[in-house]
Amino acid sequence: MKEAMNAKPEKQGNTDVSRRRFLGYAGGLAGAALLLDSCKKEDEPVISSGDGVMDLGMNDTGLLNLIFVISQVEAAFFEQVVLTPFSTNSDEIGLITRMRDHKTAHKELIRTYLDGKGTHVTTDFSAINFGNKDGVLENAELLANISTGNCNEAARLLISDKHVEIVAKMGSVNARHAAAISNMRSLGNFFGPVDAIGEEPGILPANAIATINRFLTTKVSGNNLPNK
Amino acid sequence: MKINDIIKYFEQAEEGSTATTRRSALKDFGVKVAMASLPFAAGSLYTKKANAQSKETLINILNYLLKLELIVAEFYTQAYGTANLIPAAFSTQFQSVVDQNKSHVATLQRLVTELGGTPYTIIDTDIDITGGRGSGNGEFVNSLSNFTTFIVQAQYFTDGAVRLYKGQIFEVLTDNITVRALMNIHSTKARQATFIRFTRKYMDGTKINPWITGTNTDTTNTAVQRMYAGESITEQLGIYLPGLNGFDNITIDVSTEAFDEPINKVDGENIINRFIKG
Known part of the structure; x- marks a missing residue:
């Protein structure tokens, strides 16, 4: 188990909505939108939807929060690969190191944009043998595919054009990662989930979450996210 | 409220x-x-545009992307017509790219028709893949003469497609069907770009990654560089990325690589119209 690269301190003190006041809001929304206070400090309990699950919130902030969560998992996964590499091939490990850096940029951007109120997750990769190249790359491709497909679907679900733009900017880089990993797994394979009409189908938030939860200690839910 | x-x-x-x-x-x-x-x-x-884009706007956008697709299709047709240019080792993948692009043409045509418009058409002979506006003597005149020049132009077209599509995705937000199609196509283009970049590295030994660093320093070709202008941005959503929140691994290069930048329609037209007989 490894904390998802959240060890570094973040900006504090710029929260303009107090915890108490926020909980009032959340109550009014019948449990929705718990995004705005998600366990910022270590000594605070996890705000959950009642079953030990962290709700990601709603609307654009919720969708960006999901991207924040996926990016944390990917960054932590790639970081583990770098720490315990399956190979001495500097080309492969070099690419994965760089993917880690890109995902660090994605998660820190969204963390900052959400003003520190995004959901911090703790990853659990105990089921994965990081010495096994096939297993590592299979999971790496899975994560990159989820990341790409989630961005594809989010573009349709997001409201703000500014948010669509940033998601599209990250989405194609995620697709580059996915294709590069696919080629590492099997030389000459780049197109993964691309369908018969040359499109990479989107992945609904609920489906992305179902997969990403496999890598989380405390699970997340997207019950209040747009999902159709 | x-x-x-x-x-x-x-x-x-x-x-x-x-x-x-x-x-x-x-x-x-x-x-x-x-x-x-x-x-x-x-x-x-939040700066969502107040009004839905008109059908006419959507049709114009789709036809603009169609023009790009038809130029690229002609580029590959001519490449396939040149002996020993497409490397045999990657013929399956190149064929996938060509087939995917054909599907993208069909999808764009269908969307235009559904919106009540007329899909953009051009006769092959009015496409000048050298970028010479019909002169046949443009900046890419050597593209079919050897693999090195060919693969650089292929990279230019695929990275460029990612950028041109991306530039339109947030212009078509009020039409879910178009947003979905453009986004899903655009991610396939990014995979194509990864393939082209890998092939260039594999066949040619060029030190190049699957992503775009800065304004793509792997080529100094002026014509190619036109497609990479604006790629070196290090700020997103008003937030400066290098070293953000104390993360030293977010370097300037990483900041530019982690986000593919859009090209707007005016700049995109300026780039692709070079391939159309004037």
Whole structure:
């Protein structure tokens, strides 16, 4: 188990909505939108939807929060690969190191944009043998595919054009990662989930979450996210 | 807007959303909810365009992307017509790219037709893949003469397609079907770019990664560079990325690589019209 690269301190003190006041809001929304206070400090309990699950919130902030969560998992996964590499091939490990850096940029951007109120997750990769190249790359491709497909679907679900733009900017880089990993797994394979009409189908938030939860200690839910 | 109003809006939208219309009313409602339910800084950054894009605007955008696709299709047709240019080791992948691009043409044509427009057409002989506006003697005149020049132009077209599509995705937001198609195509283009970049490295030994660093320093070709202008941005959503939150691994290069930048329609037209007989 490894904390998802959240060890570094973040900006504090710029929260303009107090915890108490926020909980009032959340109550009014019948449990929705718990995004705005998600366990910022270590000594605070996890705000959950009642079953030990962290709700990601709603609307654009919720969708960006999901991207924040996926990016944390990917960054932590790639970081583990770098720490315990399956190979001495500097080309492969070099690419994965760089993917880690890109995902660090994605998660820190969204963390900052959400003003520190995004959901911090703790990853659990105990089921994965990081010495096994096939297993590592299979999971790496899975994560990159989820990341790409989630961005594809989010573009349709997001409201703000500014948010669509940033998601599209990250989405194609995620697709580059996915294709590069696919080629590492099997030389000459780049197109993964691309369908018969040359499109990479989107992945609904609920489906992305179902997969990403496999890598989380405390699970997340997207019950209040747009999902159709 | 009060919280109870938001809930009401939300309930109404849930009910209404079963009747799927091409233009989603859900998004208009969503703006109000989002504006009201974001009691922090991000809320102020909502800048959704107030009005739906007109059908004419959407048709123009789709036809512009269609023009790009037809140019690229002709590029590959001529490449396939040149002996020993497409490397045999990657013929399957190149064929996938060509087939995917054919599908993209078909999808764009269908969307234009559905919107009541006429899909853009051009006769092959009016496409000048050298970028010479019909002279046949443009900046890419050597592209078919050897693999090195060919693969650089292929990279230019695929990275460029990612950027040109991306530039239109947030221009078509009110039409869910078009947003979905452009986004899903655009991610395939990014995979194609990864393939082309890998092939260039594999066949040619060029030190190149699957992503775009800065303004793509792997080539100094002026014509190619035109497609990479604006790729070296290190700030997103008003946030400066290098070293963000103390993460030293977010270097300047990483900051530029982690985000593919869009090209707007005016700049995109300027680039691709070079391949059309003037």
